[in-house]
Amino acid sequence: MNNQKIFEESKKYMPGGVNSPVRSYNGMDIDPPVIKSGRGVEIVDEDLKKYTDFVLAWGPMILGHSDYDVVEAIKTASEESIAFGAPTKRELEMSKFLCDNLDAVEMVRMVNSGTEATMSAIKLARGYTKRDKIVKFAGCYHGHFDGFLVEAGSGVLTEGIPGCLGVPEGSVSNTLIGRYNDLNQVTELFRKYGDEIACVIIEPVAGNMGVIKAEDNFMEGLRDLCDKYGSLLIFDEVMSGFRAAFKGAESLFKVTPDLITYAKIIGGGLPCGAYGGKREIMECLSPLGGVYQAGTMSGNPIVMAAGIETLEKLKANKDTIYPKIEKLSKMLKDGVLELGKKYNVPLSVNRVCGMMTIFFVGGEVKFYEDVKKADEGRFKRYFKHMLNAGFNIPPSQYEALFLSSCHEEKHIEEFLKAFEEFLKKEN
CATH class of the missing domain: 3.40.640.10 (Type I PLP-dependent aspartate aminotransferase-like (Major domain))
Known part of the structure; x- marks a missing residue:
């Protein structure tokens, strides 16, 4: 069975086909991939498509999948x-x-x-x-x-x-x-x-x-x-x-x-x-x-x-794992902000070590009201683009990206390349 068949069958037995609402991709106008396996930062769906994972089971897999x-x-x-x-x-x-x-x-x-x-x-x-x-x-x-x-x-x-x-x-x-x-x-x-x-x-x-x-x-x-x-x-x-x-x-x-x-x-x-x-x-x-x-x-x-x-x-390994994640997280944030300026797309990035969110809104985001001003239409387009490009990211403007000890600079560079392609399409 492929992704689509499994998900359609799941809807008969689970509300919305899922056991937690965000997994349904409700509001993204697409069905979610059904994940088959994972190792390190890579996950594979039932169609055998590979993704670089920036969700990490919503945070727990700090050592990567199947350590x-x-x-x-x-x-x-x-x-x-x-x-x-x-x-x-x-x-x-x-x-x-x-x-x-x-x-x-x-x-x-x-x-x-x-x-x-x-x-x-x-x-x-x-x-x-x-x-x-x-x-x-x-x-x-x-x-x-x-x-x-x-x-x-x-x-x-x-x-x-x-x-x-x-x-x-x-x-x-x-x-x-x-x-x-x-x-x-x-x-x-x-x-x-x-x-x-x-x-x-x-x-x-x-x-x-x-x-x-x-x-x-x-x-x-x-x-x-x-x-x-x-x-x-x-x-x-x-x-x-x-x-x-x-x-x-x-x-x-x-x-x-x-x-x-x-x-x-x-x-x-x-x-x-x-x-x-x-x-x-x-x-x-x-x-x-x-x-x-x-x-x-x-x-x-x-x-x-x-x-x-x-x-x-x-x-x-705390003296190596956390500095590595911090370095990569900063590299990702700096790259996203630089690309936002280059293509004149309003965005803001908040991060704390291996947690990060890209908000499609200009200015500082420090209050709940700031978050609700974010451009959800642009987020949806960004999400679909990144998923098609092979990046598993949260299907919600209100969630966080996560990094693991298995991420490397090449994964950040690939993310930024795909992100730049998205911004080009927005102009």
Whole structure:
């Protein structure tokens, strides 16, 4: 079966033919390729067309696809176990690694996804503070938990969904919406509701309204507000953890959060999530405390094996992997901006290490409103051109490009060559 036949058949058994909306290419007026295999930075679809991958499973594959050592770790673990729903040594190894290497994590709880990590962290914050309200930021996407689906980024923006059907009004009545990088607006929220706010959750490097890094004074102001009003500060590092830097985006700021959530990279490509933070707060979780959260597959031994191998490899090579990705990311950004000027096409590029977004809008992009001014028609034409040229990029203006340790300068040069061809057609 080829791409088209597989996708058409999939529509009979899965809504839209997919298990996550952005994969459907809805709004791009084309069907998605159906991926068959991947190695390094190359993926191959069922029609045997090859693509240089700048999506990397939406971030996790920082070592590239099918890294030999990760695959071997999975093989070894699978020969010993599939699942127990019981304590294992690999759970300890993963938890110890996270606590020993992340400055803000004293205890951790493993889960199975980013959504599970963020919703559990919110529940813990509410249980610890005995308050109900939360502050999230317009354009930030923290998963499909009911309380987050207000002014969410990512797929909700791509699909043009104002919120989400199936979410009762009561589920979002305790969600307050902040304006990313606007400390004055958030200060007003605290003045009005401060004694009711359990926590503030934020992507310190937003990746679901395109890449936007929080400003230093904004983050410091959030920490001050949370301290003043007795609220918790939660960093959602599902995307930026071990990607923005080895120690994640938390290491880019002079701010220590109370809780942090992780997923993506920590699973080495397998389903995984975690949330952790201060011991005093984490000990409120059952079986020590009264905040209940459980999961049969949490800490699954095969997932732990893939994650540990990935993280150990990143740690052992952090002085080469992260500088390489930084260099290539800068090369890509500088090249795109130079071509934009050459062909007089308004665009802006935001990047943090191996995360980057090209916005088809002139001027600086640092607010949610700036993102919504981007030319989506031009983005659609760019997306189709790059896909036809053999580059797998996100099918949404509101997502990020990702780079891996397997990318080389030749891949950047090839991307820029194809991008220039697109800009020529736009003139």
